[in-house]
Amino acid sequence: MYGNAYVENPAATNSLTANENPIKLAEFEARIAAGDKIEPNDWMPAEYKKQLIRMIEQHAHSEIIGALPEGTWITRAPGFRRKLALMAKVQDEVGHGQLLYSAAETLGKSREDMTNDLINGKSKYSNVFNYPAKTWADSAVIAWLIDAGAIVNQLANSKGSYGPYCRALDRICAEESFHLKYGHDNVVFLATGTPKQREMVQDALNRWWEPIMHFFGPPDKMSVHTEVLMRWKVKMGTNDDMRQTFLDMYVPKIWDLGLTLPDENLKKNDETGKWEYTEPNWEVFKQVINGNGPCNKERLAVRRTAEEKGRWVRNAILRKDAKYVTPLA
């Protein structure tokens, strides 16, 4: 699962294509405009490759780091049904990481390099995973609403231009839709359960609302997306559009369960058809992206320890000369 808050390279638009062969560039852009998919060995502008690596890599890291907050609830899931489902769900997320790293590897960056950039803090991952899953109900809210948000975003991106990424996203979305059902079922049981269960899920929802609103990235008026990345179908859809789609699909479902959301201004404007809401605090968002969220340090520390503990295994089995360039999807 992954949000739309892709942290772009702040390069100026006109420099992106400055050194490219104009004929090849025109052919490339014509293919994308015609809806063709670009494959690993096709010609592509250097900046296209660079931005895609960044984006797919951030997505892959998000899957791996995203396994941590939910993973802590696998060993505490109440009852066989939930235990088995949550194990499978988190396993799927790790599998998504595997698919995505392989998609990024087709562009020339090794999984090892990506992992190193993650644990050294050089590459980002979705901000939402820097928050703690305090109770079982948090894990339910994540599985329902964060996965729902991810589907909104990933369905859009699956219509992008890079073949291996799009195909990986098709597979990922199919699995995420099961996660959504699991998460929804889980929230329904809590929301219709004992007073204690209702209280747990309402608290979790209150805690997660701001991170969920942040999940889609800063409002369009604040975030500058280079026009060329839209034209190349690297970036699909705007942050506000994705947020609106999400609100439209899920706020009514949340209210139907008798749960409330911590924003008294949240309502659908019948004239515009758009949802109105209080802007979440974007200063907090920036702080968390820059490493000052409640769990940034813990998440990276866990990942770093896992890498260090596993090094002897990798050293014993990996062939240094091996190259993995065949996409899994």
Add this chain to the structure above:
Amino acid sequence: MEFTEKHVEGLKDLLYRMADDLLILGHRNSEWTGLGPILEEDIAFSSMAQDKVGQSLALYEILHELGESDPDTVAFTRNDFQFHNCQMVEFPIGEYDFSLVRHFFYDHADALRFEALTETVFEPLQMVTKKFKGEIKYHTMHANSWLKQLAHGSEESKIRMQQSINELFPYALGMFEPSDYEQELMESGLFIGEAALQQRWLDVVVPTLESYGYTVPTDAAPLFGGRKGVHTEHLQPLLDEMTEVFRIDPSAEW
């Protein structure tokens, strides 16, 4: 032959041993999720964990049909002294060599146990073990390929693996701790008995390890206790964690 109460008690004891082993080891294996040495191994250990917990559920369901409480109650409300799992499965995951060697020892034993039980006279168990057999063959295949690779991977990997083999072997023998019902289980055709199973296991495990270049401490004395409810200090904290949410309100539907 006519089943006496003692036969049924023996059968239940056998089912509890198997189910508790599977639940506890499945739980431990799931702890690798997000932390494995490579992503593919996170995924592999999670798959095996899901199979094991799923198999334990199937066995608890059989126990429920024999008059025991429902699977959630049985799994999520007992304390350590009421568990019949062997001690080997309750240890924390440790380093990867430890988890792999435990996986190798345990899964070969389970594969042979399931194989033997496909001929049990108790039909519900016969049915499920036929199904389990199809799942476990991938577990033993996975274990073998890792033990083989790490025997020749690097000097460090070989030393680590050998140390874990030495450390775990007495606990592995503890899997075959005799029950109080060995005679009843054997005479009724319910099960071949722990001694026979251990022999089959040694016949597989010892030559396999030797063929990879490991030595096997065959003179080790077995460490028993788990089957009779005597556990290490690691089981109760595992159960406390596993039941943390369930205990908030055991009458609630989760």
